[in-house]
Amino acid sequence: MAINIGSSGGEDEVIAAINTTPLVDVMLVLLIIFLITIPVAIQTVPVQLPKANNVATQTKPENIVVAVDHDGTVYWNSQKMADNAELLAKIKEVAVKQPQPEIHVRGDKDARFEFIGKVIVDCQRGGIEKVAFITEPDRGSAE
Numbered sequence: 001m002a003i004n005i006g007s008s009g010g011e012d013e014v015i016a017a018i019n020t021t022p023l024v025d026v027m028l029v030l031l032i033i034f035l036i037t038i039p040v041a042i043q044t045v046p047v048q049l050p051k052a053n054n055v056a057t058q059t060k061p062e063n064i065v066v067a068v069d070h071d072g073t074v075y076w077n078s079q080k081m082a083d084n085a086e087l088l089a090k091i092k093e094v095a096v097k098q099p100q101p102e103i104h105v106r107g108d109k110d111a112r113f114e115f116i117g118k119v120i121v122d123c124q125r126g127g128i129e130k131v132a133f134i135t136e137p138d139r140g141s142a143e
Contacts, residue, residue, distance in 0.1 A: 062097075062099070062101040063101055063102045063103075063104055064076065064077060064094060064101050064102070064104065065077055065078075065104045065134070066087070066103055066104070066105050066106070066119055067105075067107075067108075068105070068106070068107045068108060068111050068115050068116055068119060069108050069111065070108040070110040070111050071111075072112065072114075072115035074087050074119060084119075084122055087119070088122045088125060088126055091103070091123055091125075091127075092126045092127065094128075095126050095127040096127075100128065100129055100130070102128075102130040102131070102132055103123050103128050103131045103132070104131075104133075104134050105119055105120070105131060105132070105133050105134065106133075106134045107133070
C-alpha cells in the first residue's frame with residue numbers, strides 16, 4: 001500500500017480499501033483442511049453393533065410373565081407379589097427346572113426404571129439365564 005506524502009493533487013491518490021480476496025482464499029483452504037482432517041481425528045472404538053429385529057414372542061406354557069405396574073407393584077403371572085423377597089423366592093424355585101423357563105418382563109410405560117431394575121436384579125440373583133422385555137410394536141404413533 002503506497003502513501004503519498006505531499007500535497008500534489010495529481011493522479012496519485014491514497015487507496016484506503018482492504019483487499020479481502022486473499023483472506024477469503026486462505027479461509028476456504030482452512031475450511032477444506034478441517035473438513036478432511038476432522039473425521040480422521042475423531043476416533044471411535046470399532047465394535048459390532050447388534051442388529052434390531054422384530055420377532056414375535058413365542059409364548060410357551062413354561063414361560064413366566066412378570067408384570068410391573070406404574071406404582072411398582074409386581075405380578076407373577078397375574079398373581080400379586082407382596083414384596084421383592086417373595087418374587088426372589090419364586091424365581092429361585094423355578095430356576096432349578098430343566099429346561100429353565102424364560103422370564104418375560106412387562107413394564108408399564110409410566111413405571112420408574114428402579115422398579116424394573118429390581119426385577120432384573122432378582123432374576124439375576126435367582127439364577128435365571130433368559131430375561132425378555134415385552135413391548136408394544138411401534139405403529140407410527142407420535143406419543
